Amino acid sequence: MADNKVYRASTTAPVNIAVVKYWGKRDPKLNLPTNSSISVTLSQADLRTLTTASCSASFDGDSLTLNGQASDISGARTQACFRELRARRAALEAADSSLPKLSTLPLKIVSENNFPTAAGLASSAAGFAALVRAIANLYELTDSPSELSLIARQGSGSACRSLFGGYVAWRMGDKADGTDSKADLISEASHWPNMRALILVVNAAKKDVPSTSGMQQTVATSGLFQQRISQVVPANMILMEEAIRKKDFPQFAEVTMRESNSFHACAADTYPPIFYMNDASRAAIRAVEAINAQAGKTIAAYTYDAGPNCVIYFLEEDEATVVGAFHRFLSGVSGWKASAAEAKSSVELPENIA
Ligand code: ADP
Ligand code: DP6
Ligand code: CO
Numbered sequence: 001m002a003d004n005k006v007y008r009a010s011t012t013a014p015v016n017i018a019v020v021k022y023w024g025k026r027d028p029k030l031n032l033p034t035n036s037s038i039s040v041t042l043s044q045a046d047l048r049t050l051t052t053a054s055c056s057a058s059f060d061g062d063s064l065t066l067n068g069q070a071s072d073i074s075g076a077r078t079q080a081c082f083r084e085l086r087a088r089r090a091a092l093e094a095a096d097s098s099l100p101k102l103s104t105l106p107l108k109i110v111s112e113n114n115f116p117t118a119a120g121l122a123s124s125a126a127g128f129a130a131l132v133r134a135i136a137n138l139y140e141l142t143d144s145p146s147e148l149s150l151i152a153r154q155g156s157g158s159a160c161r162s163l164f165g166g167y168v169a170w171r172m173g174d175k176a177d178g179t180d181s182k183a184d185l186i187s188e189a190s191h192w193p194n195m196r197a198l199i200l201v202v203n204a205a206k207k208d209v210p211s212t213s214g215m216q217q218t219v220a221t222s223g224l225f226q227q228r229i230s231q232v233v234p235a236n237m238i239l240m241e242e243a244i245r246k247k248d249f250p251q252f253a254e255v256t257m258r259e260s261n262s263f264h265a266c267a268a269d270t271y272p273p274i275f276y277m278n279d280a281s282r283a284a285i286r287a288v289e290a291i292n293a294q295a296g297k298t299i300a301a302y303t304y305d306a307g308p309n310c311v312i313y314f315l316e317e318d319e320a321t322v323v324g325a326f327h328r329f330l331s332g333v334s335g336w337k338a339s340a341a342e343a344k345s346s347v348e349l350p351e352n353i354a
Contacts (some may be wrong), residue, residue, distance in 0.1 A: 009137035013130035049126035053134035059106035089139035116204035120307015128155030129162030149183035194316035253301030
């Protein structure tokens with residue numbers, strides 16, 4: 001009789017929000033970016049993906065259930081993750097014949113995001129980081145977070161940065177096979193422990209233009225984008241790493257806001273144009289400018305990914321000022337009003353989860 005034992009492992013993975021943005025692929029097949037990027041990993045207490053991976057001869061083929069619904073796994077990105085993880089497990093099994101042959105069994109993945117999916121709050125980042133880590137745990141792989149980031153990158157680029165906590169860089173690399181395009185840790189969260197993030201949800205609906213297709217349209221049609229990847233991003237990578245190293249919030253904030261602006265300018269310069277931000281998003285930008293003007297220094301920084309929802313970075317000592325101002329703002333601007341209840345309070349950054 002066949003062994004129908006079910007092997008299972010669960011894990012959670014955090015969201016990361018980029019402060020130097022990834023937008024553009026030089027190789028869509030291997031998911032290699034046109035530029036390096038930097039992000040801050042948020043606390044799993046607030047936004048996280050929970051994923052369980054199991055395998056058994058009794059399962060009827062590979063499957064993925066996302067937020068309670070069957071999800072398509074035939075895409076090349078999910079397939080690449082499955083293939084690479086299975087190959088690593090197969091190598092362990094080849095070296096030790098006492099190990100159960102899990103690499104050939106059907107995989108069942110069940111995943112849940114506790115925040116809006118496909119709404120510009122990095123669900124693909126937490127989602128694919130959790131998928132890769134859950135299967136790596138199931139297979140008892142010994143690969144480092146940096147090695148696993150090479151696999152997560154192929155699921156979704158931003159996912160490679162969610163294998164680490166704290167301040168994380170995705171180095172674009174220059175090899176054609178992508179083996180040097182992976183995440184590495186700039187600093188543990190404990191290096192700058194008073195960093196906070198406020199998540200503002202104005203619209204939890206799925207975006208019209210997914211990140212994957214949006215960035216490919218930008219690469220193909222935007223002239224501004226060429227200047228971004230050749231000049232703007234390389235300079236901002238240096239400034240951002242310096243700001244993090246020196247814990248210089250005004251510099252961190254200015255680069256973060258300029259990067260968000262630059263990315264959305266390239267989206268608007270795409271032909272036909274892509275608009276991820278809406279009127280409510282722009283009103284929140286004005287609110288941050290007002291908060292900083294009133295403080296007489298930069299104490300808050302906004303950033304938007306590919307969606308209208310907002311992330312505000314600030315320091316713990318300015319929490320009352322920044323969060324207080326946003327509570328007043330949320331009750332006064334119509335776009336945010338309907339979903340003010342969904343605004344999360346300050347999000348603590350975790351210790352390195354690697
Ligand atoms: P976001 O801004 O939320 O990252 P994207 O357009 O980049 O939006 O990606 C959204 C897609 O990522 C979803 O449609 C789904 O295919 C995938 N995704 C999101 N969450 C998960 C998850 N937990 N597990 C696997 N895939 C996920
Ligand atoms: C604006 O990582 O979602 O959030 O690699 O095609 O899955 P794919 O794209 P994805 O793009 C993220 C774009 C961004 C900026 C960022 O996270 O760096
Ligand atoms: Co994404």
